[in-house]
Amino acid sequence: MALPKRIIKETERLMAEPVPGINAVPHEDNLRYFDVKIHGPSQSPYEGKPPSKRALYCVQYVDTVAGGIFSLELFLPDDYPMTPPKIRFLTKIYHPNIDRLGRICLDVLKNNWSPALQIRTILLSIQALLGAPNPDDPLANDVAQRWKEDEPAAIETAREWTRKYATPA
Template sequence: MALPKRILKETERLLADPAPGISATPHEDNLRYFDVIIAGPNQSPFEGGMFRLELFLPEDYPMAAPKVRFLTKIYHPNIDKLGRICLDILKDKWSPALQIRTVLLSIQALLSAPNPEDPLANDVAQHWKEDEKEAINTARSWTIQYASQ
């Protein structure tokens, strides 16, 4: 089955002009499925980590948001133990004007600015609110343990 032109164009751009700190490579056998690596942003508890994610474009993309989840374990209030991500543009704020690149940049930004006020992992968010310094130390140690190459 042929892919829509839009997916082909977005894929070409991702490969030819990758966003800094992000790589997204489509699977040869399924061009709607991408292996993604996001480098932990500088000045964040995730700095130095390389986080593996999977991104899948549903049949109705771009009318529906891509499905994205972390495969690398991460200690973050907006990412749960299954790797699901609490991000408005992956849910109710999705717009067909957005692209794969925008989604990945937004996830990278979420790593720079965890939001414990809109959690997916309630225990992590609680830790972040009660003792941010300790939560950041836990996030750093998880990054070293699970996301170091």
């Protein structure tokens, strides 16, 4: 079966105009499957390691570190764009909106899906979700509960998992 023009155009745009911090490459043998790498946003627990402070002439500077790199898989079903892409994290991550199987709780992947949305929009939304976890709409209830009860400890656990499981940037 021939690939729809919509998928071809979106893929060409992703390759020609890459999204900063996101890399999505289709499989050579099936252009509906993509290997995705997303950099954890700066100033988030998913940036790879916490910012380090150093004193220089009694002035404190903060070093920013590029994010940890998370692997995801994305699949475009036969009825795409009428239905959203199937996407999940392959890298283990501690996040209230991502469960142990890597499934993602994101409104644009469910109730708020629109055929006007594109692959790049979804990937940007996922990257934004890393920077703004929402424990009030969880997929991982235990993580969300911890996030609500002791946010600093939950953030530290997220950092530890990022250092342990994500690929260093």
